[in-house]
Amino acid sequence: MVTLYRPGDGPWHRLRAGPKTALLLLVVLGICLLPATWWAAGVMAGVCLACYAVPGAGMRELGRQLVATRWIVGVTLVGQLIFLGPESAAANTSRVAVAVALAGLLALTTRATELLETVERAMQPLARLRIDPGRAALTLTVTLSTLPVLASLARTVREAQRARGGGRSLRHFAMPFLVMALKHADELGEALAARGVR
Numbered sequence: 274m275v276t277l278y279r280p281g282d283g284p285w286h287r288l289r290a291g292p293k294t295a296l297l298l299l300v301v302l303g304i305c306l307l308p309a310t311w312w313a314a315g316v317m318a319g320v321c322l323a324c325y326a327v328p329g330a331g332m333r334e335l336g337r338q339l340v341a342t343r344w345i346v347g348v349t350l351v352g353q354l355i356f357l358g359p360e361s362a363a364a365n366t367s368r369v370a371v372a373v374a375l376a377g378l379l380a381l382t383t384r385a386t387e388l389l390e391t392v393e394r395a396m397q398p399l400a401r402l403r404i405d406p407g408r409a410a411l412t413l414t415v416t417l418s419t420l421p422v423l424a425s426l427a428r429t430v431r432e433a434q435r436a437r438g439g440g441r442s443l444r445h446f447a448m449p450f451l452v453m454a455l456k457h458a459d460e461l462g463e464a465l466a467a468r469g470v471r
Contacts, residue, residue, distance in 0.1 A: 278384050283329015285378065290387040291394070297379050300324070301372050309357075309364035317367040321374050330378060338377040339370060341424030346370050426453045 280286070285293065300320060307313035325335035339346070349369050353362035379388070393410035400406055430450045 279381050281329040281382065283382070284327050285382040286329050288382075290383050290391040293383060294379060294388070294391055297324075297375050301375055304368055304371055307364070307368075309361040311360055311363065314364045314367040317364070317371045321371045324375060324378060329382065334378075334381065335374060337428075338374045341377075341428055342370065342373050345373065422457060423454060426450060426457065429453070 288296075304317045304320060307316060321335065322332075324330070325332060346366055346369065350362055350366040353365050357365070389410055393406050396404075396406040396409050399409055427446075427450055430446055430453065433449070434445065
């Protein structure tokens with residue numbers, strides 16, 4: 274399974290997975306409750322900058338996260354501009370960008386096994402409803418990691434195209450990206466099957 278974790282010794286890395294996940298979820302919840310105004314968009318950007326300004330993360334990593342998700346941000350912005358106008362579009366797009374960037378921060382500073390264990394512990398009450406907490410946690414963890422992994426694969430394909438002197442053709446990008454995404458899905462499926470997940 275592809276992991277986005279990058280070793281480090283900054284505060285985000287030292288913080289245990291449970292409190293870190295809860296803290297970042299609270300931050301995302303907080304930005305979701307802000308109104309769709311210009312000042313709220315500024316607050317969201319400031320919160321994101323503050324989270325990445327902590328030693329061990331850095332502005333360069335934030336830039337990589339935002340570049341990797343530029344298509345999602347672009348599509349969100351265009352759709353919002355068409356239906357809601359500039360102020361709401363800026364605020365709602367900021368909300369999406371910050372939420373994705375903070376999910377990336379969690380993945381970058383937390384080992385996948387620690388994150389899985391944390392989510393599984395949080396889902397233990399589901400056992401009363403006859404829902405397997407382990408399987409639910411695994412599904413959620415894989416889902417949360419899918420977007421950053423696909424963004425990483427897209428970046429790899431783009432870098433390979435640039436190294437070969439290729440242009441920015443969508444046709445030349447789509448096929449290798451699709452092959453890599455399907456290969457990742459196969460590897461993930463094999464890893465899950467090897468662990469007895471059906």
